[in-house]
Amino acid sequence: MPSVMLRRSDSGGLLFYVAKKDLEETVISVERDNEQEWGGKVELADGSTWFIDPISPPPVFPTTLRFKRA
Amino acid sequence: MAVMTREETEALIQEVLEVYPESAKKDRAKHLMINDQSVTQSKKCITSNRKSLPGVMTIRGCAYAGSKGVVWGPIKDMVHISHGPVGCGQYSRAGRRNYYVGMTGVNTFGTINFTSDFQEKDIVFGGDKKLSKLIDEIETLFPLNKGITIQSECPVGLIGDDIEAVAKEKSKEIGKTVVPVRCEGFRGVSQSLGHHIANDSVRDWVLPKRDDTEFDSTPYDVSILGDYNIGGDAWSSRTLLEEMGLRVVAQWSGDGTLSEMELTPKVKLNLLHCYRSMNYISRHMEEKYGIPWVEYNFFGPTKIAESLRKIASYFDDRIKENAERVIEKYDSQNKAIIEKYRPRLQGKRVMLYVGGLRPRHVVGAYEDLGMEVVGAGYEFGHNDDYDRTIKELGNTTLIYDDLTGYEFEEFVKKIKPDLIGSGVKEKYIFQKMGVPFRQMHSWDYSGPYHGYDGFAIFARDMDMTLNNPCWKHIHAPWKRTAEAKEKLVANA
Numbered sequence: 001m002p003s004v005m006l007r008r009s010d011s012g013g014l015l016f017y018v019a020k021k022d023l024e025e026t027v028i029s030v031e032r033d034n035e036q037e038w039g040g041k042v043e044l045a046d047g048s049t050w051f052i053d054p055i056s057p058p059p060v061f062p063t064t065l066r067f068k069r070a
Numbered sequence: 071m072a073v074m075t076r077e078e079t080e081a082l083i084q085e086v087l088e089v090y091p092e093s094a095k096k097d098r099a100k101h102l103m104i105n106d107q108s109v110t111q112s113k114k115c116i117t118s119n120r121k122s123l124p125g126v127m128t129i130r131g132c133a134y135a136g137s138k139g140v141v142w143g144p145i146k147d148m149v150h151i152s153h154g155p156v157g158c159g160q161y162s163r164a165g166r167r168n169y170y171v172g173m174t175g176v177n178t179f180g181t182i183n184f185t186s187d188f189q190e191k192d193i194v195f196g197g198d199k200k201l202s203k204l205i206d207e208i209e210t211l212f213p214l215n216k217g218i219t220i221q222s223e224c225p226v227g228l229i230g231d232d233i234e235a236v237a238k239e240k241s242k243e244i245g246k247t248v249v250p251v252r253c254e255g256f257r258g259v260s261q262s263l264g265h266h267i268a269n270d271s272v273r274d275w276v277l278p279k280r281d282d283t284e285f286d287s288t289p290y291d292v293s294i295l296g297d298y299n300i301g302g303d304a305w306s307s308r309t310l311l312e313e314m315g316l317r318v319v320a321q322w323s324g325d326g327t328l329s330e331m332e333l334t335p336k337v338k339l340n341l342l343h344c345y346r347s348m349n350y351i352s353r354h355m356e357e358k359y360g361i362p363w364v365e366y367n368f369f370g371p372t373k374i375a376e377s378l379r380k381i382a383s384y385f386d387d388r389i390k391e392n393a394e395r396v397i398e399k400y401d402s403q404n405k406a407i408i409e410k411y412r413p414r415l416q417g418k419r420v421m422l423y424v425g426g427l428r429p430r431h432v433v434g435a436y437e438d439l440g441m442e443v444v445g446a447g448y449e450f451g452h453n454d455d456y457d458r459t460i461k462e463l464g465n466t467t468l469i470y471d472d473l474t475g476y477e478f479e480e481f482v483k484k485i486k487p488d489l490i491g492s493g494v495k496e497k498y499i500f501q502k503m504g505v506p507f508r509q510m511h512s513w514d515y516s517g518p519y520h521g522y523d524g525f526a527i528f529a530r531d532m533d534m535t536l537n538n539p540c541w542k543h544i545h546a547p548w549k550r551t552a553e554a555k556e557k558l559v560a561n562a
Contacts, residue, residue: 005353005357007353007356007357017353019266019350019353022119022452022453022454024453024454046111062353062356062357063357064357
């Protein structure tokens with residue numbers, strides 16, 4: 001369950017950053033991303049998938065959240 | 071030697087790795103790559119930030135070096151205690167040339183070595199008592215210090231001293247900031263983890279201190295992060311930013327103070343020079359205080375102009391106009407420098423093997439002088455550093471991570487660069503081999519190299535090293551080839 005820092009990149013995409021793993025990737029898709037909630041299965045540009053229980057209301061980025069491997 | 075093709079470089083790597091045993095060869099091969107600009111993610115072709123192989127000569131430092139030497143050390147008005155045996159502090163004392171203004175020993179303490187000088191009894195009975203006595207002594211002898219940091223050396227972690235408890239108690243007693251930093255040398259694979267630990271200690275013990283205080287801010291407040299004022303680097307950067315109309319609130323950490331660090335959360339934009347050592351705190355400030363951060367590069371006129379425009383894009387039109395004016399103002403100065411030195415340096419080939427940002431940041435400055443970087447690598451870089459490096463370097467350039475002493479020498483023998491930029495441990499080896507060398511960690515006792523004024527010094531230094539007449543006299547007269555003799559006669 002790594003702590004993941006999520007922030008907007010210059011191009012507007014969402015960046016998924018895990019300091020301990022040196023991982024910084026763009027988020028490609030989020031299972032649930034609407035006005036009520038944010039979360040579920042998250043897919044990154046390198047092909048890996050992560051999971052977080054949907055958060056309601058959606059978090060304000062940048063923020064740090066705990067993800068699980070999916 | 072002309073530019074090497076991909077196949078030649080590949081063959082070179084194989085040839086150099088040949089001497090290693092099978093498993094070592096396999097491991098080292100992962101740390102060497104040939105640049106390919108079409109690759110977007112470095113992790114597919116290079117491994118970095120891994121433990122060095124036992125038995126090879128690595129050039130890396132330790133976590134203590136990253137924390138005390140790099141991040142905390144330059145904070146001038148705090149006393150940094152090297153907590154543990156005397157050597158770590160003494161042999162790293164004042165070597166990095168972080169310049170500062172102040173009266174050393176009165177209100178600034180940058181070049182003094184403070185240590186708890188652990189003895190056998192401190193290892194057996196613990197060193198906490200000694201530490202608190204040491205803090206009392208510091209308070210008596212140097213009452214103008216603004217705070218104290220405790221930089222742990224290896225034994226402190228091994229015997230399990232509770233420096234946090236001492237720090238809390240003493241901080242209450244003397245009414246100043248006392249920061250315990252758990253940067254024991256055995257942590258992590260290189261100094262890189264030391265940077266992270268130091269950043270985390272700043273986050274926990276310094277940044278929140280003034281969250282509730284008022285601050286007269288302007289819309290143009292910025293801070294310089296990751297500039298350690300080596301030879302005056304931060305000063306020559308700061309003048310450019312101030313000419314643009316920005317107000318530099320804090321310098322981290324070259325010529326920096328504790329108060330500046332505490333006020334950094336009040337700025338509008340964090341300017342990040344050394345990404346490797348300060349990205350952690352920039353990310354934290356973005357999350358907690360909503361301060362955006364931007365990476366910039368103040369080496370060489372091309373990159374400076376690019377960076378000034380990038381920084382200005384975060385502000386209003388007045389700053390954008392000022393940025394253009396600053397670029398315009400220094401244009402003739404830069405042209406004169408390039409006109410003078412470019413003919414002397416044109417086409418020369420450079421190999422770099424340095425620390426956190428220079429293998430990619432100085433490439434632009436060399437290109438401005440008509441030189442070419444034919445090999446680059448980091449001692450302790452991570453994947454994100456290599457991601458950024460791939461774009462800066464030409465295709466088929468050799469890129470190496472945590473290069474060993476043996477590999478470095480072999481690469482130099484084969485690639486035959488005209489100039490090498492690396493650390494002091496490599497300097498004399500290569501000079502004795504007859505290759506011009508600049509010590510690029512602390513600018514070979516010169517500097518500053520940042521900013522437009524720094525570029526003038528950079529160009530002069532490169533010329534001074536490369537075209538120094540001493541390189542003609544490196545071989546004994548009776549070993550000179552006929553061709554070299556003729557040349558010498560012609561020049562006489």
